[in-house]
Amino acid sequence: MEKFFNLKEHGTTPRTEFIAGITTFLTMVYIIIVNPAILSSAGVPFEQVFMATIISAVIGTLYMGLFAKYPIAIAPGMGMNAYFASVVATHGVPYQVVFGTVFLAGVLFVILSLTSIREVLIKAIPNSLKYGITSGIGLFIAFIGLKMSGIVVPNPDTMVTFGDLHQPVTILSLFGLFLTLILLARKINGALFIGMIITGVVGYFFNLLHFDGVVSMPPTPVFFDLDIAGVFSYGLYTVVFAFLLVTIFDTTGTMIGVAEQAGLMKEGKFPRAKNALMADALATTVGSTFGTSPSSAYIESSAGVAAGGRTGLTAVVVAILFILAMFFSPIIAAISSLPAITAPVLIIVGCFMMEGLSRIDWKTFDDAFPAFAIILTMPLTSSIATGIAIGFITYPLMKLVSGKGKEVHPILYVFGVIFIIQMIFFPAH
Known part of the structure; x- marks a missing residue:
């Protein structure tokens, strides 16, 4: 493990990587519940998307960990799933046809990843934009955490405003936030992870965390439920282009941001870029054949980096946890349903990314x-x-x-x- 991932060279240990992997997983595990919820609104069976989400996450994240050796997780991207549902609604086409557009975008994605176009792009991006992307992602992550926790809420006059501190989830989120800040200030190893665990335990005792069982058998995956010919008959070329373009730049920006945060960029260059960029391309292509929207590098990976993750071992741990999640969907659903567990981590990680x-x-x-x-x-x-x-x-x-x-x-x-x-x-x- 030391030789394969060069742990000492990166100043990390198996324990640190393991904790980083758990931290990343817990901050992004919501996707295996949220993604099926969004795509099922477009008519895709919930259980089909549940398995497709996990399969694409495992393939992309394992490839990232073993070949690119970065602490970056891959899974179906938020935003792309909403766009998928909107295409089905606005164009009035079967979801199988839209999966066809995702598949074609994925194939083009793989072809582009085999060329040097994306590597050239990363090298061409000036440092000011790279730092801007990293900081912008940091603010985006922090804002997601603030919204999830209810610390800020929508307001028709000012867009957002301060939330209601009488709400139990908001109170628990603030407790988790200040607890984790204290642990960080005291330089406690694994502070982010420990904060999440303690917050979850407190939530359980205050009846905010509910478990409807522990173990369940995973649903049977559905394969190749898509219609490629329909893409051409419906003329959805712009949809393919949109999926391709947004996924390329969403993932590229996230990878640069996380790699920069981890100190893995070398003089503005992104080592092993082809393997890293191939990870989300494969996940998108394979994911479409099982029934999910395009995959992307996850900004929540920065939570694992903040917890000390520096190598592909972090990503491998995340992939293994996704596999286990197939059998523990009741627990996963419970964690995902309580934003107070993960929101404080996202807010703090946003601060780290301002550097x-x-x-x-x-x-x-x-x-x-x-x-x-x-x-x-x-x-x-x-x-x-x-x-x-x-x-x-x-x-x-x-x-x-x-x-x-x-x-x-x-x-x-x-x-x-x-x-x-x-x-x-x-x-x-």
Whole structure:
């Protein structure tokens, strides 16, 4: 294990990686309940999506851990599942046809991952955008945690406002948040994980955490319930394009953000990029054949990194826990139903991801504003991909009008134009 994952070289231990894997898993396990809930609204059987979600997560995360050796987990992406359901509703097509679009996008994704296009893109992204992406994801994660816990709630006049501190889940979330902050301040190893466990125990004794059983047999997977020919007969080419484009940039941005946070970027480069980028491409393709929407690298992986995860062993632990989750769906459903367990971790991890802000050259406006635009739009639009798009549009534009157009890699101009077209004509969110 030490030799395969180079644990000492990365300053970590099997115990640390194990705790990091559990931490990442607990912060993202909601997906195996939420994803079936969203896709079942489009007519896909709940049990089919439950198994497809786990299968795609296991394949993508195992590939990431064993071949790319990064502490990054893969699973069906939030946002893409909602878009899937909206396509079924707005186009009035069977869900099997939309799975056909996901499959075609996945195949194109695999082909692109075999080429150097995505690697070139990562190298071409300037540091100011990379730090902006990392910080924007951090704010996005923190905002998700605040909403999940009820610390902030919707408000028609101000978009959001402070929540009701009389709500039991909000009180428990604040308890978990301050407990975890104290553990971190005292430099307790595994503080995030310990905080989640204690919060869960308190929630159980205050009747907020309910278990309807412990073990259950997993449903039988459904294979190839899709209609590829229907994609062409219904002319859903733009849907394929939207799935492909958003997934590529959502995943690329997340991987850069998590790798940057873990200190795994080497002079702005992303080592073993092809293997890392292949992980979500395979998960998307295979997942579509079992019945789920496109997969993506998970921003919750940053929780595991914050807990000390630095190698692929963290991802392998996450994959194993997803396999076990097939047999413990009642417990998983209970944990997922109590946001107070995971919300504090997301808020704290958001803080950890702000570190890159100090490395942005704020005095150089054409560097600073695109980073600021990313940081601003990710949480406000609830979309990593939209934030990245704004950055890719404003950066080359700002450099061009500042007379520094030659400093910009040509591929950024290409994607800047693509993003403008995509946002106007093919909005995916």
